[in-house]
Amino acid sequence: MKVVDLFCGCGGLSLGFQKAGYEILAAFDNWEEAVTVYHNNFDHPVIKQDLSDVESTVVEIEKYRPDMIIGGPPCQDFSSAGKRNENNGRGDLTVSYAKIVAAIKPEWFVMENVDRILKTGKLVEAREIFKDCGYGLTETVLNASFCGVPQRRKRFIMIGHLGENDGFMADVLEKRQASKEMTIADYFGNQIDIKYYYRHPRSYARRGIFSVNEPSPTIRGVNRPMPSGYQLHPTDPVTTLEGIRPLTTRERSMIQTFPKDFKFIGTKTDMEQMIGNAVPVNLAKFVGDSIMAYLGVDNPINVVDIKKEFPAEIVNHGSEVVDSNLDNGKNVLVSLVKSDNVDLFLDGSAKVYYTGKKFPSTVALNKLYYFMPYIKKQGIRDLYLIKIARVGSKHEVHPDADENDLRLVFEVEFIKQLFDDYKPIRLKIWDTFTDTTLEKIINNQN
Numbered sequence: 192m193k194v195v196d197l198f199c200g201c202g203g204l205s206l207g208f209q210k211a212g213y214e215i216l217a218a219f220d221n222w223e224e225a226v227t228v229y230h231n232n233f234d235h236p237v238i239k240q241d242l243s244d245v246e247s248t249v250v251e252i253e254k255y256r257p258d259m260i261i262g263g264p265p266c267q268d269f270s271s272a273g274k275r276n277e278n279n280g281r282g283d284l285t286v287s288y289a290k291i292v293a294a295i296k297p298e299w300f301v302m303e304n305v306d307r308i309l310k311t312g313k314l315v316e317a318r319e320i321f322k323d324c325g326y327g328l329t330e331t332v333l334n335a336s337f338c339g340v341p342q343r344r345k346r347f348i349m350i351g352h353l354g355e356n357d358g359f360m361a362d363v364l365e366k367r368q369a370s371k372e373m374t375i376a377d378y379f380g381n382q383i384d385i386k387y388y389y390r391h392p393r394s395y396a397r398r399g400i401f402s403v404n405e406p407s408p409t410i411r412g413v414n415r416p417m418p419s420g421y422q423l424h425p426t427d428p429v430t431t432l433e434g435i436r437p438l439t440t441r442e443r444s445m446i447q448t449f450p451k452d453f454k455f456i457g458t459k460t461d462m463e464q465m466i467g468n469a470v471p472v473n474l475a476k477f478v479g480d481s482i483m484a485y486l487g488v489d490n491p492i493n494v495v496d497i498k499k500e501f502p503a504e505i506v507n508h509g510s511e512v513v514d515s516n517l518d519n520g521k522n523v524l525v526s527l528v529k530s531d532n533v534d535l536f537l538d539g540s541a542k543v544y545y546t547g548k549k550f551p552s553t554v555a556l557n558k559l560y561y562f563m564p565y566i567k568k569q570g571i572r573d574l575y576l577i578k579i580a581r582v583g584s585k586h587e588v589h590p591d592a593d594e595n596d597l598r599l600v601f602e603v604e605f606i607k608q609l610f611d612d613y614k615p616i617r618l619k620i621w622d623t624f625t626d627t628t629l630e631k632i633i634n635n636q637n
């Protein structure tokens with residue numbers, strides 16, 4: 192699925208979605224320093240743009256034709272950390288986000304914010320815009336510590352999908368959460384050399400010392416040192432301050448589940464701010480994975496189910512003679528060939544194609560008849576007949592691969608070169624299992 196990220200900051204949300212298998216086409220933010228960090232960590236374009244200018248932003252995004260827009264409009268005006276005045280300007284960016292989504296109308300959108308947004312009129316306004324466009328909405332508050340992040344950070348998530356009923360993903364989001372919170376020790380194992388650390392409390396009525404055997408409190412945009420006169424609080428879990436220090440910028444980025452090698456550059460103040468602003472990478476991945484699960488692409492579970500349902504073959508056209516008289520009404524699977532298998536597809540001698548681990552439901556698989564390999568940076572050209580589709584393993588093609596790495600395996604036979612040369616098309620990995628007919632491909636309607 193092709194995605195554009197708005198208010199991308201240094202890229203927490205982007206990275207999580209990328210890890211969940213989404214293709215990020217472009218990202219937008221107007222903060223130079225965050226744009227620089229983003230640029231240093233991703234291959235796709237990041238564009239410095241004032242997103243309050245809805246009209247010119249829409250022109251920019253239209254070029255990418257995304258299936259999904261994701262974004263976390265700035266939340267200072269709603270968050271308990273800053274002044275709570277939703278009418279002082281920045282709260283409006285939630286409405287700008289909604290207007291941009293409404294103008295582009297991608298199939299999906301995801302909006303992230305602080306949970307306090309639930310109490311604001313701006314959310315009511317944004318919701319109305321989404322509903323007028325025909326989006327079904329799922330709204331929830333997720334605690335990151337149940338979603339693969341060692342941090343008790345609550346965030347509002349709204350997922351929109353055109354034509355759905357409201358609440359369509361509530362079950363999936365509920366069921367996929369862990370049964371217990373993740374602690375810092377759970378996440379880091381022996382890679383962290385402290386047992387307790389200092390985190391500046393908002394008021395001295397609260398404790399400042401935390402243990403690695405609990406989730407971290409919310410990582411904020413400012414990391415203050417421990418004042419020399421800090422007095423132990425009754426609920427601090429230590430009796431002495433010896434050896435106690437605040438977490439480093441890098442440690443805080445890793446609690447936000449950025450990888451250790453994510454390249455942060457800039458002043459310490461700016462880096463801390465963009466780290467504190469970010470959606471934890473694993474929380475973003477959790478949301479991305481949940482959408483995939485909702486779409487029925489939550490494998491390897493599905494592939495095992497398919498194996499049970501179809502112990503032999505899912506599709507068998509094995510007896511059919513390869514026929515160059517084409518049936519344009521038949522369905523075609525158009526699917527990416529990974530670089531390690533590409534040679535056989537370039538000369539038409541391939542006999543087997545296997546999918547990645549993620550693919551949609553079995554119902555559609557029954558309809559598949561033709562196969563067209565999609566070659567990266569080139570497109571499609573050749574047509575094959577799917578002789579047999581079955582569950583197999585990557586090991587069949589790559590003896591080094593694990594035998595339990597189950598894949599959908601297509602036994603294929605070359606029919607003909609359909610186009611004079613490779614033709615670039617928009618690869619729609621979810622639709623191609625259900626909706627791509629040969630007619631659409633020939634008439635360029637895919």
Ligand SMILES: C[S@@+](CC[C@H](N)C(=O)[O-])C[C@H]1O[C@@H](n2cnc3c(N)ncnc32)[C@H](O)[C@@H]1O
Nearest residue numbers: 198199200202203204221222241242263469470
């Ligand atoms: C909550 S942060 C987003 C964090 C990001 N989603 C992540 O996961 O790393 C909000 C971002 O909005 C950006 N922003 C604020 N006002 C903006 C504007 N008018 N146009 C574009 N970006 C803006 C800020 O620079 C900041 O990076």
